[in-house]
Amino acid sequence: MxxxxxxxxxxxxxxxxxxxxxxxxxxxxxxxxxxxxxxxxxxxxxxxxxxxxxxxxxxxxxxxxxxxxxxxxxxxxxxGWCSALFPRSTASLERAHGRAAAIAMRQAMIDTVDEVGRVTAAEGIDCHFVRGGTLAFARSAAQLRSARAEVEEAARYGVDALELRGAGVGDPGSEDSRLGAAGALGAVFDPACARVHxxxxxxxxxxxxxxxxxxxxxxxxxxxxxxxxxxxxxxxxxxxxxxxxxxxxxxxxxxxxxxxLPLYSLMIATEPLPDEFWHRAGIAHGQTFTDFRHLLVYGQRTADNRFAFGGRGARYHWGSVVSAEYDRSPKVFEHLRRTLVDLFPGAADAAITHRWGGPLGVPRxxxxxxxxxxxxxxxxxxxxxxxxxxxxxxxxxxxxxxxxxxxxxxxxLPWVGHQSPRWEPEPIRFAAANAGLLAMGIADVEERVTGRPSLAARVMGPLVGH
Known part of the structure; x- marks a missing residue:
């Protein structure tokens, strides 16, 4: 059979x-x-x-x-992020293709968020589309500097409507300044994102x-x-x-x-949590969230009030092998659970109901x-x-x-006709991919210890689209 x-x-x-x-x-x-x-x-x-x-x-x-x-x-x-994010930064696109092309790419990505909403409504596709934006929390002085730099860079291009919240912005206790993530000194709000299933x-x-x-x-x-x-x-x-x-x-x-290059990203989902929890967390329906760490994490509040939370950290596998067994890594799942609780301590007792993962595609x-x-x-x-x-x-x-x-x-648009270099043969590909993951983890530790922007991240930046 x-x-x-x-x-x-x-x-x-x-x-x-x-x-x-x-x-x-x-x-x-x-x-x-x-x-x-x-x-x-x-x-x-x-x-x-x-x-x-x-x-x-x-x-x-x-x-x-x-x-x-x-x-x-x-x-x-x-x-479940229907966002305007593109893997290369606007500054990187400008260096490669010129300012006008970079701005055109950014505008096209922003417009795409609404286009997805338009089509799903027209076709009657109930995918829980709510355009609630993204909150990117800054939880250290180094991350706050990164947050301010991101807002300043966006302002130079005049397309993205990023907004810095907290960090002395707005009236104390106001909706704009209420940041539910533990230790958050501020957050960047990007309206160009919708939560979807x-x-x-x-x-x-x-x-x-x-x-x-x-x-x-x-x-x-x-x-x-x-x-x-x-x-x-x-x-x-x-x-x-x-x-x-x-x-x-x-x-x-x-x-x-x-x-x-197939690189694995893994996720967990919690049981549904009460509305009071979400009010304290400061995550509204339709909102997604992340922070400014280098080893990426991402999450959303689902339509039925769960956390769906994921992140990188699973290693690249020799020969670019794609296998169902790589969708599950107990070590990474536990790392995600601890990270979620670190961000939102009120979720410490929430049961994890689902664990999964899969490969995403990374060009050279x-x-x-x-x-x-x-x-x-x-x-x-x-x-x-x-x-x-x-x-x-x-x-x-x-x-x-x-x-x-x-x-x-x-x-x-500048991505049309672009030809990325091919990945190196093994063992170079294996060593480079896993060294990159290790470097991002080191960069986060470096910033926690020194309180300054990571030198490791600065070295890796041009290699990961920044």
């Missing part, structure tokens, strides 16, 4: 466990077919691309090819596409692709336009094995990209470094314009 038929997809994450409706796998490809556009990967990049292609030309035939089920990967397991989003989008005639084949593994054809375990898909949209799982396909220069070559009909998008929930929507709109030859401002 095919093991996929009996797989417990609800056990993938809290999000999969609480998505309405079934998670039964759709039928696989049943032999060779011809289609106008073949999309490899049933995550948000591929599904958004199909959505906007139909908006450009409703006569197109589109086939989405997925190894597991739609939303199996990072699209269904992430932190990611599995509801990706599953709802897949269902809406099927109603419009898109064919989604699941349980179908892509073995190779080239101009005009995708070779799978179930037959060939012939198409003049082919889009690779596999993100971290691109490391499992020969052509893109060294284009993307941390620069997400969208590409389509009309001469070969081959396109791709990805390299989001965990900032993909909204960036996938911008990628889908951009790919739709590129594939249909639509002239728009999107096709002139």
């Amino acid at each position: 095919d093991p996929h038929l009996t797989r417990d997809y609800r056990g993938l994450s809290f999000w999969h466990d609480t998505v309405p409706g079934g998670l039964d796998r759709r039928p696989p490809l049943d032999g060779d077919i011809h289609t106008d556009v073949a999309i490899i990967g049933g995550g948000l990049t591929g599904l958004w691309t199909a959505h906007y292609l139909l908006a450009r030309d409703e006569s197109l035939t589109i086939t989405v090819i997925e190894k597991e089920i739609a939303g199996f990967g990072a699209s269904g397991r992430n932190g 990611p599995a509801r989003l990706v599953r709802g989008l897949a269902a809406s596409l099927e109603r419009r005639g898109v064919r989604i084949v699941e349980g179908t593994e892509v073995e190779a692709y080239s101009q005009g054809v995708v070779r799978t375990s179930r037959g060939a898909v012939f198409a003049p336009a082919i889009v690779q949209a596999t993100e971290g799982y691109g490391a499992t396909i020969g052509q893109s094995h060294r284009d993307i 220069d941390w620069h997400a990209s969208v590409r389509f070559d009309p001469a070969t009909g081959l396109g791709s998008a990805g390299g989001y470094v965990g900032d993909g929930l909204s960036t996938t929507n911008l990628a889908g709109r951009t790919l739709a314009d590129l594939i249909t030859g639509t002239d728009s401002s999107l096709v002139r």
Whole structure:
């Protein structure tokens, strides 16, 4: 019996466990077919691309090819931040592409948050979308300096509307100055973020596409692709336009094995907590949160009043291997629980109901990209470094314009056509990736001990998109 038929997809994450409706796998490809556009990967990049292609030309035939089920990967397991974050900073984009291009990229990302809300409302996708913004807490003098520097940098470009709260800002006790995270000296509020339930989003989008005639084949593994054809375990898909949209799982396909590095991010979810707790914590419905540490953490208040909280720290695995066993790390889960309680001591007795993880995609220069070559009909998008929930929507709109030859401002954004260097072969790749994770942890310890901005973080900055 095919093991996929009996797989417990609800056990993938809290999000999969609480998505309405079934998670039964759709039928696989049943032999060779011809289609106008073949999309490899049933995550948000591929599904958004199909959505906007139909908006450009409703006569197109589109086939989405997925190894597991739609939303199996990072699209269904992430932190639920529909944000304007891009893996490269605005200053970094300016150095690489110029000021005007950097500002255009930032504006496009900000606009994308509202675009996701617009489409989900129009399509009737109940993904708990609430645009509540993000709070980034500063919990030390060094972090507070970083917070002020971030607000000042944003002001120089005049696009992001960041606001420094606390740290003497506003009236004592006011809503703007009430910071619930333990030891918070201040916080940066970014309004350009919405809280969503990611599995509801990706599953709802897949269902809406099927109603419009898109064919989604699941349980179908892509073995190779080239101009005009995708070779799978179930037959060939012939198409003049082919889009690779596999993100971290691109490391499992020969052509893109060294284009993307699969780095694991893990999460936990608590039991629901009472409204009084959330009032003390200062986290409103629709808000997400983080702090200014270097080894990233991220969280949200879910629609049913849980913490969904995650972070980096899981090591990179030799050979860019992607395996279900790497989705679970007791050591990292315990680190996340301790970190959450350190941030919000009132959650110390909250039961942890779900633990999960999965790989995200990291390009060598941390620069997400969208590409389509009309001469070969081959396109791709990805390299989001965990900032993909909204960036996938911008990628889908951009790919739709590129594939249909639509002239728009999107096709002139600086990430279009960008080619990241390939990752080094092993053992260099293994050593570099895990050294980077270690350096970020060291940077946090360094700042706690010295009270000054980390020298280790300054050295690593250019390597991680800053």
